[in-house]
Amino acid sequence: MATQKLEMRRFGSAAALGLAFAAGALAALATQQRRYAELRLRVTEVERSDRQAMLTEQQRLQFYLLDKAMEDPELAAVYSNVQVESPIQRRQYLFANALYNNALLAYRVGIVNWEELHGHLRMFCQNRVFRDYWDAHRPHRASLHGGSEEAKVGRMVDRLIRDLNDADTEEWWVVGEPLAES
Template identity: 45%
Template sequence: MATRNSGIRGLRSAVAACLGMAAGTFAAMAAQRHTLDAINARLEHLEKRALTQQQANLAMQQRQHWELLSKAMDNPELTEVLDIFAVPVTVQKRRQYLFANALYTNLLCYHRVGNLTRDEFFKHARGMFQNPIVREYWYATRHLRASLKGTEEAELGQMIDDLLLQLDEADTDEWWVIGDPPGDA
């Protein structure tokens, strides 16, 4: 009988040890999970903050871009500094091109900060490029966009090039139906 009680006590001790080990493992896993959740929450916060900071930086850059273009459009001597077009243009045409650049850059910035989807960007651009001066500007700066390969701006520029080709080849005056919006990629 003593051997039997000893065996039961040994079994109870082994079960208790296993339960203790399991409880310890469970507690360690719970603590580890809590730590991982805390790290994940911190990373999400940092990513959100970085995105917000990136958007703020982009907005600041947009504001500076507009201020510089405004100064150039107001002063013919400064406008000459921005004569980067493929063909020589008059001061008046240069100022119009600079304004077209400001319009396009504004649209691009709206897309980059998330205020416009790619589809909405396309639709706004389709309307903007109905203006012949904006189209002239676009064609006069084609050589500048050639260096943007592999960037989102290059993809959007190519999308506009394709749209302009479709608009030029269209046999309808209903420009608002020309081209398929790209959807959001």
């Protein structure tokens, strides 16, 4: 009987030791998983930041080229192959392009959300020159991949222009819904 009690005590001690080891291992695993999740989040943030920096730099270069084109009609003729009626109209289209690309960049880097972008674009779409620019560049947008951000934003502008044309109100700032980002 004494032997059985001794074996039971040893078994109980071993079981307790095993449970303690398992609890420690689970705690270490939970800590490791938390650290891994934190690292994954940090990598995602760095990648997003790098993408924003690259987009911003690319936009800076595009605005530089647009500025050159707006200053020099000969360079402006190279920038776009859209037929225009005058150098003034070409400069207006270049400026409309700069406004649109600035709004698109603000959305891409997270300065404005989808609804705010919709509001900015709705204001642009009130302008006849912007609408003419948009219509003249329809063939260019046709080459965009349908799932790209720019194609989605382009569809938003198309809807806005259609909604503004169909609206029976003078309150343009209430026309159109931003719809989902799909």
